[in-house]
Amino acid sequence: MPKSSSTDEFTLPDSLSKAKPKVGLILGSGLGPFVDRVKCDAPVGYADIGGLPMSKVPGHSGTLHCGKLGGVEVAVAKGRVHCYEGWTAKEASSLVRLFHQMGVKVIVLTNAAGIVNANFKPGKWMLLSDHINFTGLSPLTGSSTFIDQSEVYSKPLRCLFREMAQELGLPLPAEGVYAWMNGPEYETPAEVKMLRSLGADAVGMSTVPEAIQARALGMEIVAMSCLTNYGAGLSGIPLSHDEVMEVGAKASSQLVDLLEKCVPQMV
Numbered sequence: 078m079p080k081s082s083s084t085d086e087f088t089l090p091d092s093l094s095k096a097k098p099k100v101g102l103i104l105g106s107g108l109g110p111f112v113d114r115v116k117c118d119a120p121v122g123y124a125d126i127g128g129l130p131m132s133k134v135p136g137h138s139g140t141l142h143c144g145k146l147g148g149v150e151v152a153v154a155k156g157r158v159h160c161y162e163g164w165t166a167k168e169a170s171s172l173v174r175l176f177h178q179m180g181v182k183v184i185v186l187t188n189a190a191g192i193v194n195a196n197f198k199p200g201k202w203m204l205l206s207d208h209i210n211f212t213g214l215s216p217l218t219g220s221s222t223f224i225d226q227s228e229v230y231s232k233p234l235r236c237l238f239r240e241m242a243q244e245l246g247l248p249l250p251a252e253g254v255y256a257w258m259n260g261p262e263y264e265t266p267a268e269v270k271m272l273r274s275l276g277a278d279a280v281g282m283s284t285v286p287e288a289i290q291a292r293a294l295g296m297e298i299v300a301m302s303c304l305t306n307y308g309a310g311l312s313g314i315p316l317s318h319d320e321v322m323e324v325g326a327k328a329s330s331q332l333v334d335l336l337e338k339c340v341p342q343m344v
Contacts, residue, residue, distance in 0.1 A: 085178055086128055086174055086175075086178060087126055087127060087128040087129055087171075087174070087175050087178055088126065088127030088128060089126060089127075089179075090121060090125050090126065092118070092119070092121055093121055093126075093141070093143060093179070096143040096150070096152065096179060097150055097179075097180055098143060098150045098151050098152035098176070098179055098180065098181050099149055099150050099151070099180075099181065099182065099183065099343075099344040100146075100149060100150075100151045100152075100181065100182075100183045100184070100185065100340055100343055100344060101151070101152045101153075101154070101172075101173075101176035101179075101181035101183070101184045101185070102151060102152070102153045102154065102184070102185040102186075102187070102336070103154045103157055103172050103173075103184070103185070103186050103187065103287060104153065104154065104155050104156070104157075104187055105157070105187045105188035105189045105281075105283060105284075105303065112140075112142045112153050112155055114146070114333040114337070115142055115144045115145070115146050115151065115153055116144045116145045116146070117142045117143055117144025117145070117153075118143065118144060120140040120141060120142045120155070121140065121141045121142075121143075122139060122140055122141075123139040123140065123141065123156070124139070126141065126175065128171070129171055129172070129175060130158045130164055130168050130171055131158065132156050132157060132158045132159065132162065133162065139155070139156045140154075140155045140156065141153070141154055141155070141175075142154075142155060146336060146337060146340050147336075147337045147338070147340045147341040148341055149340050149341050149343075149344055151340065152176055152179060152181060154172045154175075154176075157169070157172060157283060157287075158171070159260065159261075159282055159283055160212065160214060160259055160260075160282075160286070161259055161260040161261040161282060162261075165214075165216075165218075166212075166214040166215050166216040166218065166286040166289075167216040167217075167218070167219075167286075167290075169216065169283070169286045169287070170216040170286040170287045170289070170290035170291075172287065173287045173290040173291045173294065173296070174290065174294070176296075177291075177294045177296065181296065182296060182297065182344070183234075183296065183297045183298075183299075183343050183344060184287075184291050184296050184297070184298055184299075185299055185300070185301075185336070186205075186284050186287055186288060186291075186298065186299070186300035186301070187300070187301050187302075187303065187332065188255075188281045188283050188284045188300070188301075188302050188303070189281065189302070189303050189305045190203070190255060190279035190280060190281040190302035190303065190304055190305065191263065191264070191269075191279060191280050191281065191304075191305070191306050191307065191308040192278075192279055192304050192306065192307045192308055193256065193269055193272045193273045193277045193278055193279055193280050193308050194253060194273060194277075194278040194279070195307070197253070197278060197279070197304050198304065199304055199305060199306055199307065200303075200304065200305075201249070201304050202242075202247070202249050202301050202302065202303055202304070202331065202332070202335075203249075203251075203252070203253045203255075203278065203279055203301065203302045203304055204230075204235050204238055204239065204249065204252045204253070204299070204300070204301055205230050205252070205253065205254070205255045205284075205288075205299075205300040205301065205302065206230060206235065206252035206253060206254060207229065207230065207254045207255075208229065208254065208255045208256070208257060208284070208285050208288065209254060209255070209256045209257070209272075209275065209276065209277055210257050210285050210289075211256055211257060211258050211259075211272075212257055212258065212259045212285075214259070214286065215286070215289060216286045216287075216289055216290045216293075217289060217290070217293055222293070224289070224292055224293045225292075226289075226292065229288050229289075229292050229298060230288070230298055230299060230300055231297045231298055231299055234297060234298075234299035234339075234343065235252060235299060237339055237342055237343070238299060238301070238335065238339055239252075241335055241338040241339050242335055244338070245334055245335060245338065247331050247334065247335055249335075253277075253278030253279055253302075254276050254277050254278050254279075255277070255278070255279050255280070255281060255284065255285070255300070255302055256272045256275075256277035256279070256280040256281075257280075257281065257282070257283070257284065257285035257286075258280055258281070258282060259282065260282035261282065263308075263309060264280060264308055264309055265309055266308075266309045268309075269308035269309050272308075279302045279304060280308060281302065284300055284302075288300060297343075299343075301332070303332075
């Protein structure tokens with residue numbers, strides 16, 4: 078029988094009842110192969126977790142993997158839902174609340190993003206130093222609690238990731254600002270120019286509602302964008318989701334190496 082309490086938002090199957098993850102990770106498009114390096118039991122489908130929405134987007138299979146990475150208990154969400162699918166911002170941040178219910182205190186968010194700052198290159202990773210919300214949406218809508226957003230992304234964790242990336246010789250460029258656009262269409266060349274003029278370095282269709290929700294729950298956050306392609310107008314090449322998936326899959330091994338170094342020091 079599923080185990081839950083009257084105060085729990087999500088109903089967990091028996092296989093998750095004893096999981097005590099300290100770190101939660103949410104994987105973006107094409108980054109699913111990361112779970113192959115996590116020592117875990119059989120994955121649990123989102124359909125088996127009561128109250129959790131499911132995505133139909135390619136690259137977001139919808140499975141939760143609980144196990145160990147670098148000796149630390151982790152929960153890894155393979156796939157997420159997006160507002161462009163018709164979900165609300167609160168529904169799009171459901172995984173964060175699930176992790177919080179399971180006891181997670183530190184969360185790692187990853188995504189696939191388009192490049193706005195032409196100094197960055199495809200196939201590399203960008204640490205998020207801040208974000209810009211261009212959607213006008215928030216998972217906190219309906220609440221009267223005002224949440225400070227001065228430092229959403231933890232400075233100590235960003236420092237740790239930079240140091241470990243340098244030790245590993247990984248291509249981690251400077252930190253950058255992530256712009257959240259609703260999608261599902263990609264941005265126009267004019268929109269990419271606008272985003273850059275307003276201080277964005279990369280653009281994507283996720284992560285921000287999760288970060289806002291995690292901040293409201295008092296969780297420590299670090300986020301990384303896999304820079305999969307140039308934004309419209311920067312390369313002259315038409316954008317495609319297949320390209321995003323391919324580049325993300327190639328970069329996932331770099332992410333695993335980095336996280337195996339960082340996770341044991343995050344708790």
